């Protein structure tokens with residue numbers, strides 16, 4: 198009788214169930230968006246779902262996170278998700294990882310047909326974006342805040358990545374007449390501290406459903422969403438915001454795959470101030486550090502000209518990015 202399961206979706210024009218039967222979707226973050234997207238992908242018959250979350254279930258999750266019940270409080274999210282998804286569709290494989298995304302075997306993530314993330318921390322979202330850009334895995338990214346939501350699809354080497362977007366001048370965002378800039382600011386502030394975000398399940402069903410739909414389209418090689426889609430649930434309006442790839446994006450620009458990123462510094466600037474210059478110029482996290490000749494540089498008062506030779510190449514490790522950045526210093 199299992200053939201009967203998919204008969205209605207097989208009626209959809211260009212639907213390709215065979216592609217779903219041989220695909221893997223990774224869902225990072227099993228909260229409001231992740232659970233809705235996972236349910237939809239399991240129902241449709243995506244053959245393998247990789248689930249990633251290190252959290253346990255809390256009572257305050259139950260207003261919007263689809264799979265969790267009062268009895269589940271204290272259990273891990275992956276454990277409950279695995280059980281429910283297996284019930285939804287016993288024909289699919291589930292690979293649960295109860296850990297931080299950085300600790301999931303990279304080959305598992307790399308082998309994904311598509312990765313979906315509905316994360317609420319900027320740092321982890323940034324890591325996932327850089328991983329997908331480096332390993333060329335399509336990414337579906339969703340966010341929600343109050344009655345607002347957004348979704349963006351990143352096809353590696355084709356569409357702008359999240360890092361291209363985050364550096365859009367504020368006035369460009371104002372033009373689109375959306376509170377998009379506000380959402381970004383909220384995301385930024387989470388770098389400092391996880392914020393308690395106002396949220397309700399009606400928004401997660403809209404955005405989580407859209408995320409699953411985009412993932413299914415990617416798997417079936419149908420044209421994906423091209424623009425940043427913003428949902429204003431108060432007014433009931435979807436707005437598309439066109440985005441451009443940044444030629445100098447440190448995450449997805451092809452030129453930095455081959456060449457180092459150039460950075461100028463006065464010779465008499467301290468290493469500490471140079472570190473600050475790097476952080477602000479490239480939007481790096483406060484945990485970043487410099488590696489030069491395989492040694493970690495301490496942020497001292499030592500002068501840049503005393504530490505680096507002319508045109509020296511060094512690397513920056515930022516825990517919020519999945520790969521080191523290569524820089525070349527030009528001394529003034």
Ligand SMILES: [Zn+2]
Pocket residue numbers: 357358359360361362443446447448449450
């Ligand atoms: Zn980019």
